[in-house]
Amino acid sequence: MSEANFSALLKGAQGEYEEKKSRFLSQSFCVRREEEVAEILAGLRKQHYDARHVCYAYILHGNPPVEKSSDDGEPAKTAGLPMLDLLRAASLRNTLITVVRYFGGTKLGTGGLVRAYTAAAKEALHASIAAEVFPAVQLSLNLDYGLYGKVARLAEDCCGTVLSLQFLAEVSLTLLFRQADSARFLTALTELSGGSVAPAKTETLFAVETDGKLCALSL
CATH class of the missing domain: 3.30.70.240 (Alpha-Beta Plaits)
Structure with a gap:
């Protein structure tokens, strides 16, 4: 068992960010297995069937930890990776962060996407309870x-x-x-x-x- 301390969610939360009429709906979850992640993502895609993108990042406890992210069709490294970096910076494990994007008709560019996905993910993480x-x-x-x-x-x-x-x-x-x-x-x-x-x-x-x-x- 690793001696290094880390953090985990005790309670997830939701957040929202808007940029040029695009809505970014974020949510954090406590997860322990990749099967749980798959179930949550399937549920979100069903719930938000009309959304343009369902992006995510998660880290599961392990030696080494399991880290995965997805841009789900957004330009590479503009969505999943910024969210994964937030989890790393907070030393969060067994944590999934998702952001559903409803496209507002105006492209944001790569820099704008990074800022928007980061801001949306922060909204959910800041409202979460971690220990x-x-x-x-x-x-x-x-x-x-x-x-x-x-x-x-x-x-x-x-x-x-x-x-x-x-x-x-x-x-x-x-x-x-x-x-x-x-x-x-x-x-x-x-x-x-x-x-x-x-x-x-x-x-x-x-x-x-x-x-x-x-x-x-x-x-």
Whole structure:
């Protein structure tokens, strides 16, 4: 798993830009697979059957990331590539940006097209909600009741988020940490328990932070 942080959309949005009576309708989407991209594009082409162009760009998480764009009949590098450059600049992955153009009767030239598609894509991206994605560690623990309060405080001190909690014969809890914080927590946990408590399961994944809490992210 890559250690480099990046961003992903939590919620897509729409935008619109007009230039010399040509309308550019933009939209951003959170996507994880190329099949999702194909479905969205097919839906847009059906919805906007009378539009001149349906241009797009997307980046999917991977090592290396999957990057694709389309000018859909516009002059080369005037539509898809400018939108792809916006996604790259924002370090966005698992993100699709589309711009549907309704031709207004006046040609804009290559420079005008680049500006129009860029402006339209920015409208949607600026209205979207995105978050930084970072490497995280999910830990599952089984504790004696006498240790639970101390471990819960330790997890809070190490900026962990409780994902699940069960009070059975033992206390079972699942915690999520940023990668660096998990190492700090495990070291302190060993000292606190005298080495008697160790994670029953450890999983490395990606997460985002919203409202002060960590949330595992499916990529």
